[in-house]
Amino acid sequence: MSKKVTIRDIARLAGVSVTTVSQILNGKGERFSKKTQDKIFKLRDEYGYVPDFNARSLILRRSSSMIGVLVPNISSPFFGTFVEGVQQVAQHERMIPLIFSADRDAELEQSYLSQMLERSIDGLIIASATMTTDTIDKIIGARDVPYILFDQNYAQEGTRVLTDDYHGGELAAQHLADLGHRKIAILEPQELSDNFTQRLSGFQDCLIKNDIELDVNHNVIKAPLSRRGGYDAAAAVIQTGATAAFAGNDDMAIGLMRGLRERGVEVPDQISVMGYDNIYLDEYVSPQLTTISQPITDLGIGAAKMLLNKIHSDQEQEQIQRFPVKLIQRQSTAKLQ
Amino acid sequence: MSKKVTIRDIARLAGVSVTTVSQILNGKGERFSKKTQDKIFKLRDEYGYVPDFNARSLILRRSSSMIGVLVPNISSPFFGTFVEGVQQVAQHERMIPLIFSADRDAELEQSYLSQMLERSIDGLIIASATMTTDTIDKIIGARDVPYILFDQNYAQEGTRVLTDDYHGGELAAQHLADLGHRKIAILEPQELSDNFTQRLSGFQDCLIKNDIELDVNHNVIKAPLSRRGGYDAAAAVIQTGATAAFAGNDDMAIGLMRGLRERGVEVPDQISVMGYDNIYLDEYVSPQLTTISQPITDLGIGAAKMLLNKIHSDQEQEQIQRFPVKLIQRQSTAKLQ
Numbered sequence: 001m002s003k004k005v006t007i008r009d010i011a012r013l014a015g016v017s018v019t020t021v022s023q024i025l026n027g028k029g030e031r032f033s034k035k036t037q038d039k040i041f042k043l044r045d046e047y048g049y050v051p052d053f054n055a056r057s058l059i060l061r062r063s064s065s066m067i068g069v070l071v072p073n074i075s076s077p078f079f080g081t082f083v084e085g086v087q088q089v090a091q092h093e094r095m096i097p098l099i100f101s102a103d104r105d106a107e108l109e110q111s112y113l114s115q116m117l118e119r120s121i122d123g124l125i126i127a128s129a130t131m132t133t134d135t136i137d138k139i140i141g142a143r144d145v146p147y148i149l150f151d152q153n154y155a156q157e158g159t160r161v162l163t164d165d166y167h168g169g170e171l172a173a174q175h176l177a178d179l180g181h182r183k184i185a186i187l188e189p190q191e192l193s194d195n196f197t198q199r200l201s202g203f204q205d206c207l208i209k210n211d212i213e214l215d216v217n218h219n220v221i222k223a224p225l226s227r228r229g230g231y232d233a234a235a236a237v238i239q240t241g242a243t244a245a246f247a248g249n250d251d252m253a254i255g256l257m258r259g260l261r262e263r264g265v266e267v268p269d270q271i272s273v274m275g276y277d278n279i280y281l282d283e284y285v286s287p288q289l290t291t292i293s294q295p296i297t298d299l300g301i302g303a304a305k306m307l308l309n310k311i312h313s314d315q316e317q318e319q320i321q322r323f324p325v326k327l328i329q330r331q332s333t334a335k336l337q
Numbered sequence: 338m339s340k341k342v343t344i345r346d347i348a349r350l351a352g353v354s355v356t357t358v359s360q361i362l363n364g365k366g367e368r369f370s371k372k373t374q375d376k377i378f379k380l381r382d383e384y385g386y387v388p389d390f391n392a393r394s395l396i397l398r399r400s401s402s403m404i405g406v407l408v409p410n411i412s413s414p415f416f417g418t419f420v421e422g423v424q425q426v427a428q429h430e431r432m433i434p435l436i437f438s439a440d441r442d443a444e445l446e447q448s449y450l451s452q453m454l455e456r457s458i459d460g461l462i463i464a465s466a467t468m469t470t471d472t473i474d475k476i477i478g479a480r481d482v483p484y485i486l487f488d489q490n491y492a493q494e495g496t497r498v499l500t501d502d503y504h505g506g507e508l509a510a511q512h513l514a515d516l517g518h519r520k521i522a523i524l525e526p527q528e529l530s531d532n533f534t535q536r537l538s539g540f541q542d543c544l545i546k547n548d549i550e551l552d553v554n555h556n557v558i559k560a561p562l563s564r565r566g567g568y569d570a571a572a573a574v575i576q577t578g579a580t581a582a583f584a585g586n587d588d589m590a591i592g593l594m595r596g597l598r599e600r601g602v603e604v605p606d607q608i609s610v611m612g613y614d615n616i617y618l619d620e621y622v623s624p625q626l627t628t629i630s631q632p633i634t635d636l637g638i639g640a641a642k643m644l645l646n647k648i649h650s651d652q653e654q655e656q657i658q659r660f661p662v663k664l665i666q667r668q669s670t671a672k673l674q
Contacts, residue, residue, distance in 0.1 A: 065452060074424070074436065075417030075617075084412050087438065096449055099411065099436040101424065112433055115402060227621060254621050261623060280412075284564060284591050286598060286623040 005047040006144045013047075014039050066096045067307060068116045068124045070109060070131070074101035076251065077279040078296060079127065082150070085300020086125060093308055095122065106130035114139050123307045125150060133158050146310035148303045159310065159319045161302045165195045168292040168325040169202025172274055175290070175327055176244045177210040180336035181272060184214065185242035187233055187252050189225040196248055199276065203246060215240075227255035234259025243271060243336055250275035254285050257332065268334035278328055287331035295323050342384040343481040350384075351376050403433045404644060405453045405461045407446060407468070411438040413588065414616040415633060416464065419487070422637020423462060430645055432459065443467035451476050460644045462487060470495050483647035485640045496647065496656045498639045502532045505629040505662040506539025509611055512627070512664055513581045514547040517673035518609060521551065522579035524570055524589050526562040533585060536613065540583060552577075564592035571596025580608060580673055587612035591622050594669065605671035615665055624668035632660050 007025075011018045016036060023029050024040045043049070069086055071079040083099055090097040098116070102108035109128055116124070117140060124147040126136060136147060136158075149160035176184055184207065188200060207214050214220070221236045223229040230252035237245050237256060247253035253275030257267050267273050267287055275282070278293030302321050344362075348355045353373060360366050361377045380386070406423055408416040420436055427434040435453070439445035446465055453461070454477060461484040463473060473484060473495075486497035513521055521544065525537060544551050551557070558573045560566040567589035574582050574593060584590035590612030594604050604610050604624055612619070615630030639658050 074411070075414065075421050077412065077414075080412030080417055087411070087440075091439070091442075091445060094448075096437060096452055099438075100433060101436075102428070103424075105428075108428060111431075115433055227617070258621050258623075280564070281618065281621070284595050284618070285621055286595075 005049045007049070008144055010040065010043050010047065010049055013043050016040070065094065066098055066121050067304070067311075068113075068121045069097055069099045070113065070124065070126045070128055071099065071101045072104045072128055074099060077281055078249070078251075078277050081280065081296040082127070082300040082303075085297040085302075086304040087300075088297075089301055089304035089308065095308070097304075104128070104130055110135065110139055117143055117145060121145065123147060123311045125303045125307055146307060148307045148310070150299065150303050159306060161299050161306065161321045161323065162195075163294045163299070163323045163325050165198035165325075166202035168276060168294070169199040169204075170206040171202075171325065171327045172246050172276065172292050173203045173206035173210070173212075175274065175329070175333065176246065176272065177207070177212060179244070179272065179333060181242075181244035182212055182336075183219075183240075183242045183244075184212065185219045185221060185237050185240045185245045186214070187221050187223050187230060187237070187245060187247040187256060189229075189248055190222045199248070223252065225249055225252060227251045227258075230255025230257075231259040234263055234265075237271070238263060238265060244333065245271060245273050247273065247275050250277040250279045250282055250289060250291055253289055253291070253332075254281055257285060257287075257289070268332050269337065272333035272336075274333050282328075282330065290330045290333040291328050293326050293328045299323055342386045344386070345481055347377065347380050347384065347386055350380050353377070402431065403435055403458050404641070404648075405450075405458045406434055406436045407450065407461065407463045407465055408436065408438045409441045409465055411436060414618055415586070415588075415614050418617065418633040419464065419637040419640075422634040422639075423641040424637075425634075426638050426641035426645065432645070434641075441465070441467060447472065447476055454480055454482060458482065460484060460648045462640045462644055483644060485644045485647070487636065487640050496643060498636050498643065498658045498660065499532075500631045500636070500660045500662050502535035502662075503539035505613060505631070506536040506541075507543040508539075508662065508664045509583050509613065509629050510540045510543035510547070510549075512666065512670065513583065513609065513611065514544070514549060516581070516609065516670060518579075518581035519549055519673075520556075520577075520579045520581075521549065522556045522558060522574050522577045522582045523551070524558050524560050524567060524574070524582060524584040524593060526566075526585055527559045536585070560589065562586055562589060564588045564595075567592025567594075568596040571600055571602075574608070575600060575602060581670065582608060582610050584610065584612050587614040587616045587619055587626060587628055590626055590628070590669075591618055594622060594624075594626070605669050606674065609670040609673075611670050619665075619667065627667045627670040628665050630663050630665045636660055 007018055007021050011021045020032060021040055024032060024037050029037050067090060069083060073079055087097050100112050102112055109130060123145060126147055127150040149158050189196060204214055219240045219242060221233050223233040225248055230247055234256055245256060247256055253273050257273050260267055260271060265271055275289050275291040278291045282289040282291055306319060306321060344355055344358050348358045357369060358377055361369060361374050366374050404427060406420060410416055424434050437449050439449055446467060460482060463484055464487040486495050526533060541551055556577045556579060558570050560570040562585055567584055571593055584593055590610050594610050597604055597608060602608055612626050612628040615628045619626040619628055643656060643658060
């Protein structure tokens, strides 16, 4: 990483606090020794340190009181619930959570991100499959803005919240195996982000453990990760002859159930369907959806707390917080008849 | 309205452009006549005009490129879809839409709003029942920030987008009357914002036109405007003996259907249920929900376009854009058996 030098770097190199560096560079260093003052000015020149507005507001305790939250899709129940968790924490701390969503458009996400940074945002929660840590660091550049990664950035480095997708996949497969299903179809997105790769590996490994064969050429169906995607894939799922289907997320599963119903296929009597996420819709569709729950609100709360912690302390160590997954059995899965 | 004087007021009083006033007050007025310059300085002193940062960025064409969108609840399908419409327009214009939601907490909404304004936001879309035009004007104060009202601010003055709630209510009542229902229950929120008052007036007036009596003491049930609210009201709806129920919005109706199903009541065979809004969930629940559609995405697009128009022009006239409502007949309503 060839990051520009920040005020924190100068402080670290000089062995003094960030506040000390700030006060000296802002002409308020009278109370420090001549030696310390000289050291700071020398380091500044040596490393070409240029204070930016954001660093100044941080130092002068004039933070913007805003945190940015980048989600792929604001109207999805999953990210809506996640954002509610973030808001709970932000409101309590009198911070404004600014939610922005760019529909997985990488260029737009980057443009939004850099514009947010110019506005001295205090920190960021980034839930985006298109954003790699490298890209984020490039955009953040010399600005010392903490961020937390969530969801699709699974295999990235950096402080983040996550759930055990591999285990979630295992739980799903074991549930269908326990119900006696041997012919199982999978609905998955075209491009597998890290969390999906994990989820599906867990699922497939568990099928193997149960001596269930998965015909990957015919029984793995690619579809957009949306209700529409699941709905449109219904005919393909029927064609596999599977007695159970595992969809990559609940939105897809709910769409699939609708598609099956409209084709006269009864769920769960003819095909069991299960999803992943435990979004609030699951209890309102009929039959209610069996799924693997991720504690979505808690993930939002956890991400926001970690971010605030990073903002308020100078801690730079990578942190990872894991949240549990579990099987939620409802009415859309049943014993093989 | 006792608004503080803005640069636009000064320009209007002097009969010159905003740019002229700006340049003169910023010490760049050489190219204007001495007479014009004197007039501007005199008006400034007379009206006690103080330039603020936001006005300055507007004049200097250094806008923040951000618009704020205040919604009551970010995870509701209705406001999620509305926000998507706003985003479509904003993205096209390279503006960042900042969504903030404060769960109908008036104090928090006001605090967010004033903090957004301090950050030189270019304009605001405000969808909040707790926000009156007076409150908004008080917060906006001397800053010349355009805003658009939406949804619950129905009876307010000010530029806004709206749909014809009264007619929507009529359409709902006529549909149930046409199906032969004579005993009808209404689910409505505890506090009626203007749009609900309109919606329910239209509904009740149309029942009267059809010689259908509404027992307001027993058949109008108060419940929170949410899926949970509708769900919890199921027993009360059954107790009315009604053969059809009209819920204040789709979320409520979807909750009510779940509650009825769990109590063994078949929809629509035993009770017809209809909602209001046409949120995307309606097609995914079973039976699919009959409703009155509001063009939610179009409302978002319309509000954003109006706002950008206000930002880019100096036009201060109140504007109202109306969007059509219509009946969407699906499977949750049926002829009285």
